Amino acid sequence: MSPAPYRVHRLIQDLNRDPRLVVTFESEPETVFAQYGITDAERLLLREGTPRALMELGVHPNLQMKFLRIRRAAGVGGGPSPLASYLRDLAQGK
C-alpha cells in the first residue's frame, strides 16, 4: 500500500486544525477538494470515507482516525470518550 499523496494528508491535517474549514467542507466539499488539488479518484474514496476506502487511498493511520472522527462529528456526534470510566477513577482518587 503506497502512502497517499501529501495533498490528501494536508487536507486532513488542516481539517483537524481548522473548524471553519470543516464547516466549509461539509457544505461545499468539491470547492475544498479543488483548493487542495484532490483528484477525481481521490475524491471518490474520500467521499466514501470508510476505513476501507481510506486504507485504499493510503491515508496515514493517525489521519484516518481524524477524518473518520470529523465525519462522525458532522453526523451524529463524536460519542463518549473511551477513557470516561478511567478518568472518573482518577478524578475520584481511586
Added chain:
Amino acid sequence: MSHVVFEPEKCPDKAARVWAGMREIARRIHSLDPDLLIIATNDHLNNFTLALQAPFIVGVADEYIPLGDMGIPKTPFPGSREFADGFVRFAATAGFDVARAEEIAPDHGFAFPNLVVNPGGRVPVLPFYINVANDIPPTPARVWALGGVLRDFITRERVERVVVLGAGGLSHWLCEPEQGRVNEAFDRMVIGKIVSGRGRELAGLTSEEIRRDAGRSGLEVMHWIFAAATVPHARGEEIFYEPMPEWITGMGGIALTP
C-alpha cells in the same frame, strides 16, 4: 507502558488487570519521589504533522495544557525548561541535534500516562517525542543511542531524581488491513529482552522489521527501547501484559530499576 486504554465493557477482566497494572506503575513512581518525570512518547499528528517531520523533539515550555483529545481534562501542568534546554545543549555535543518545542498541546500519547502516573501534575515533566508517526521514523539504533545520551546527561550533569517512562503501545495495526491482530510473541519478546537486561538487542531491529511484526503503530515500542537505554543493564519485571484483540493491541507495562 502502553499510553492509552479503551472501554472496559468488551473485556472487563483484562481491562481491570491492565488498569491495575497502570496504577501499580503509578504507585511505584510516586514512591520514588522523583524531581522530574520524563515521558518518551509520540504525537499523533496533532502538534507535529507531516508538514515538518523531525525525528526527536523535546518540550522546553514552562507549562503545558493538554490538547483534550479523548476527553482528557485540559488541566495545566508544569514543564522543566532549564533541564530540557540543558539536555538539548548536551545532546548537541554527543551527536544529536534535538528539536526544541515551545508550543505543544500534548495529546493522549503524553497526557494520558501523565495523568495516570502524575496526578495533579505535582512532578514537573519533560515531554520527549520520538516521532514514529513520521513517514521515515528514526531507527531503533538511534533511539537506543539517544537514550544513552540522556543517561549520560543525567548522571554527569544533574542532581535530580529522574524517572523515565517509555509510553507507547506494543503490537497494533491501527487502520491497516491487519487491524485487530496482536502479535503476542513479538510483545513478549520485547518485554522479555528488556526486563532481562538485554534491551540493547532491540537496537539491532530495523524499523521495517518492527512494522512487519508489530504494525506501523507498533513502532511505539521505540519509546520502550529509549527508556531501557537510560538504564542499559538494569533488570526489571513485567507488571502487566494482556494480548487484547478487543482493543486491537497488546497492552503492557514493565518496571526497571538501575
